[in-house]
Amino acid sequence: MSEVVSPPQGKGRSFPFPPKRRRGRAAATLSGSETILLLIPALIPIVVLSLLPLVRGIYLGFTDAHAGFKVTTHWAGLANFHRLIHDSFFVNSFKIGFIWAFSVTIVQFALALGLALLLNTNLRGRWVARSLALVPWAMPPVVVGIMWKIFYAPQAGLLNEALRRGHLPGQNIDWLSDFKWALPAVILVGVWAGMPQTTVALLAGLQGIAGEMHEAAAVDGATTWRRFIHITLPQLRPVILAITSIDFIWNFNSFGLVYVLTEGGPGTKTQLPMLFAYNSAFKYGEFGYASALGDAMVVVIAVVLSVYMFGRLKEAVQ
């Protein structure tokens, strides 16, 4: 926080009294045993309840693990993955996962960039927009789901009433139960819910761009649009790369929002990979199969991200 004064430049290398300093440094530096002692309280829970379970979870994908007490688990090799490929529900859930994750990430990015650019100007009343932009972040995902469910409700919902008053088509659609409209409706909620993080990251990136660059370019006669393309976007590149990657991971792994909105329905029209995995594991008790699904999700995310990163990096080099 800003009250804490940052250390003077030079980090003490130009300190005028070197001998005295060395004594201080020695006393304030951590010894090896102290380091370990300080790390242990955090390290034990992380290893026992995060690292080891994660390794075991990856391993379970190669077994026939089931729910229930005293069930022995056997190595099953690639049997689960073989079954996955031939499971039309799995293929469907990954297809929906892709449509969802890509649409939400891209639309969210475009909207958040626009909002961040507006918030970075000196428009009056932008503080209202800034506060509003943070609200979705402050809401529990379950409440976001409930709120949009009420918004989309066929009779009592605002959307259909607005369409009715405007004499527009679609006024009788039950958005979240409609085979054609459920996925787009859910995607809109995903965009709304994830706007704040993306906007805040992009805004921070924009504020890091030196104003002199824009002024110099303006003096040279560059239009707003040209300045955006040649100064703002290149300067923002690392932030854009980071936030879109993180958004994609979050969206592909998303669960709570869609669970509350549709539970994957109608049929399996909004069944994201995580919902499918949750059902396999905790409705049908197929722990091994669900873990294999998790493994497949990790592979997919890793492949998508490396293709994306590689492409962007090549672009940056050129």
Added chain:
Amino acid sequence: MITSRHPNRVKAAQYLALLGYMIFLAVPLVWLLSSSFKSSRELVELHPSLIPQHPTIANYTAALHQADIVHAGLNSLKVAVITALLTTLVGLPAAYVLARTRGIISKLGLGYILVSQMFPLILIIIPLFLVLRDLHLTNTHSGLILVYLVWSLPFILWMLQSYIRNIPRDLEEAAAVDGARRIQIVIRIIAPLLAPGVVVTLLFAFISAWNEFFFALVLVQSPGLVTLPVKLAQFVGIEGVIRLGPLAAASLLATIPSLLFFSVMQRWLTSGLLSGAVKG
């Protein structure tokens, strides 16, 4: 946007765009708020209005008189408070190491924080469920708190270590030169400077536990033990359509803690949080 050929037209377009964003962000919220103040009769009317015709707080009293919702709220409060205290306490020593050492430890720590984000929760929840079952901790608050502790620790560590980094090392060294022992340095010098950061971290840990849904859904099933988000989600499934008003009111009440937190933290969130990370 310093110079342009049509400054007024550009300004107008910008205001229009900003207004569009505000409507998009606010409309579902306004509707939730409005629904929570409508009477049960008005909620089933054919042409609902944006502003309640006969505003009533009946939905709020109904929600607060529903024992299971209040009970779930208290469960959430208990779990979130203990999680926040425990996570911060466990995180502080390690955060100090991450902040004050450069090299393999902090690189490994930061690397794990990032990589662990990539894994879907399903991979971690099944083994966790098995471990907690062996320890007889499924369907208990202790089990849930343990999971929240580990689950929020990476981000808490990252927050705390950035606050500690902001405390000049020279202060500690100067005190050491003057003969202060480490415990004295920690209590007299680090603790007061770190206090604001610790408060923010505590609140953040509280909010993440208060809002969490997936782990709570899987790990705790007994009606008497479920947390507020799970209770609200059940409410939607069973009687949400019938009792829309109390549901809206309860949802808004559940949002109050995090809304308070975010309004206090607003400036900090839009300026400080990511600027360091982004420039780093």
